[in-house]
Amino acid sequence: MATEAVPSSPESRGYKRTELMAICAAREIRDGETVFIGTGLPMLGGMLAKHTHARHCVMIFESGVVDARPTRTPLSIGDACLVPGSSMLGGLVEVFGLLLQRGDVDVGFIGGAQIDRFGNLNTTVIGRYDRPKVRLPGSGGANDIGSLAKRTVIMMTQDARKFVERIDYITTPGWLDGPGAREKAGLPRGGPSAVITDLGIYRFDESTKEMYLESHHPGVAVEEIRGNVAWDLHVPATVRSTKPPTKRELRVLRTKCDPDGLFLG
Amino acid sequence: MAESEVHDKLMSLPEAVRTFVADGCRLRSCGIGLRRAMAFVYEIIRQRKRDLTFVISGMTEDADMLVGAGCLERIEGSYFGLEAFGLAHCYRRAAEQGIPRRIEVEEYSNFGMTMRFMAAAMGLPFMPVRSHLGSDLIRVESFRHPKAIVLDDPFGTGEKVALLPPCPADVALLHAQRCDEDGNTQVWGQLGDDLWGTLAGKKILVSVEEIVPTKVIRRDPNRTLIPGFRVNGIVHQPFGAHPYQVQGYYDADARFRKEYAERSVDLEAWRAWMDEWVYGVHDHEEYLKKLGDDRLTGLRAKKVLSGRVNYGY
Numbered sequence: 101m102a103t104e105a106v107p108s109s110p111e112s113r114g115y116k117r118t119e120l121m122a123i124c125a126a127r128e129i130r131d132g133e134t135v136f137i138g139t140g141l142p143m144l145g146g147m148l149a150k151h152t153h154a155r156h157c158v159m160i161f162e163s164g165v166v167d168a169r170p171t172r173t174p175l176s177i178g179d180a181c182l183v184p185g186s187s188m189l190g191g192l193v194e195v196f197g198l199l200l201q202r203g204d205v206d207v208g209f210i211g212g213a214q215i216d217r218f219g220n221l222n223t224t225v226i227g228r229y230d231r232p233k234v235r236l237p238g239s240g241g242a243n244d245i246g247s248l249a250k251r252t253v254i255m256m257t258q259d260a261r262k263f264v265e266r267i268d269y270i271t272t273p274g275w276l277d278g279p280g281a282r283e284k285a286g287l288p289r290g291g292p293s294a295v296i297t298d299l300g301i302y303r304f305d306e307s308t309k310e311m312y313l314e315s316h317h318p319g320v321a322v323e324e325i326r327g328n329v330a331w332d333l334h335v336p337a338t339v340r341s342t343k344p345p346t347k348r349e350l351r352v353l354r355t356k357c358d359p360d361g362l363f364l365g
Numbered sequence: 366m367a368e369s370e371v372h373d374k375l376m377s378l379p380e381a382v383r384t385f386v387a388d389g390c391r392l393r394s395c396g397i398g399l400r401r402a403m404a405f406v407y408e409i410i411r412q413r414k415r416d417l418t419f420v421i422s423g424m425t426e427d428a429d430m431l432v433g434a435g436c437l438e439r440i441e442g443s444y445f446g447l448e449a450f451g452l453a454h455c456y457r458r459a460a461e462q463g464i465p466r467r468i469e470v471e472e473y474s475n476f477g478m479t480m481r482f483m484a485a486a487m488g489l490p491f492m493p494v495r496s497h498l499g500s501d502l503i504r505v506e507s508f509r510h511p512k513a514i515v516l517d518d519p520f521g522t523g524e525k526v527a528l529l530p531p532c533p534a535d536v537a538l539l540h541a542q543r544c545d546e547d548g549n550t551q552v553w554g555q556l557g558d559d560l561w562g563t564l565a566g567k568k569i570l571v572s573v574e575e576i577v578p579t580k581v582i583r584r585d586p587n588r589t590l591i592p593g594f595r596v597n598g599i600v601h602q603p604f605g606a607h608p609y610q611v612q613g614y615y616d617a618d619a620r621f622r623k624e625y626a627e628r629s630v631d632l633e634a635w636r637a638w639m640d641e642w643v644y645g646v647h648d649h650e651e652y653l654k655k656l657g658d659d660r661l662t663g664l665r666a667k668k669v670l671s672g673r674v675n676y677g678y
Contacts, residue, residue, distance in 0.1 A: 191556030
């Protein structure tokens, strides 16, 4: 007889962690919302939402596509497969300037290599800027989305080198150094509302703007989560387990969003 | 302009690069996720251009190869990676180890770069944006001083904006679907930052999948992105964006991009790849021949035709 219970991995539960992350992304989208989508799992989340609970959401892509209805998995935000069936095509000025900056985007998805307790993101450099240990791609559209969408959802894999006390470069502002900081910097709205990782889901306290654990994924222990955050993470007394994928979510994700496993693996 | 000069715009790829891309110039390229001016980039590398400043929002294989080949001194941009295929390793080697040389990088966001191109295209000294604020994109400067300025609205609303300087180019490259012999250039599909970025060029070079009679352009002028009188050189270059897509012509060659991403991780493997695909071929025709008819045929776009509109009055 086993002496201790080993939490079962998501794989043994019949789904992958990437699948759960894409499903959690989809659940952040409400019906009728305008959603700014980035490459990878957020594209799958957007497509899944559109096929399930949020049929009237509008997906926009920074390359210039408005209300995309792709029939295959897009390779990137500029994939030509996003064009047929969309409602309008422009370029970066139309999407960033006329829709995002004006305040017409409800939720934007971004990723990161490092994050701090206030949800500030680094996708630029690990180490000193002028002597990088690892040079990363930079902002792309992330700074614009994180600055100007009404709320942002952050998606990344999690470990203690990524969830750090102090990030090496603020590529995209989260809540900066706490309450009132975005307003002081002159940002017109927005801020991170959720962080989705391979271990759990996090939100931000309304008064302190600090990240807290909302739910751990099925089979992930809270201690494992604490071990993968470099600061003393706030864990409420009543933390729950993330709702597992439904059969319908998994079926639609696998058959309609990423049948070849481009991003789901 | 005299007829003979108009006709002079048509040139071969090597001739266009030799004539317009000088060492040390500010060079702009095009395409976000598709329609990249790859044939131009390969030729610039073959001609061993040096000390260029490369400017574009999203940089992928094009900039990575230029960096690795030692063509660039400076970069102004916002994204530098291979999208779904991972990090840009020549860029990493240059930034982290100075291989083959140190490059200076000034970075903004995608929207910021686009507004900088717009300022240059419109002849304005700056453009305001409401992103960048509060981030290190404002604080960390490389070679531009000041890189950006935060301004309280002078009209007194209490709102803040970041003012960004223009981003002009000596030469702007654009790969497009088609143009006529005057250079009236049409693009469809996503436009990215190509309208503003191309018009930010003092000189404009276009490569096109097809050169069509001017009446084809003039029957559908809404689709024209760049008027012919702004275009200095035209190169007829089918599959000029391979391995990227061109809407209505061909799909992405994902296998090719994946192979580049894998081979570029190691410096020697990257050099061997470049010897095979860039230095080792005489021109883009030889590159396409090396890819083979079967592979190119497999990439050709299926027909998804638009409706027609009535331009009558």
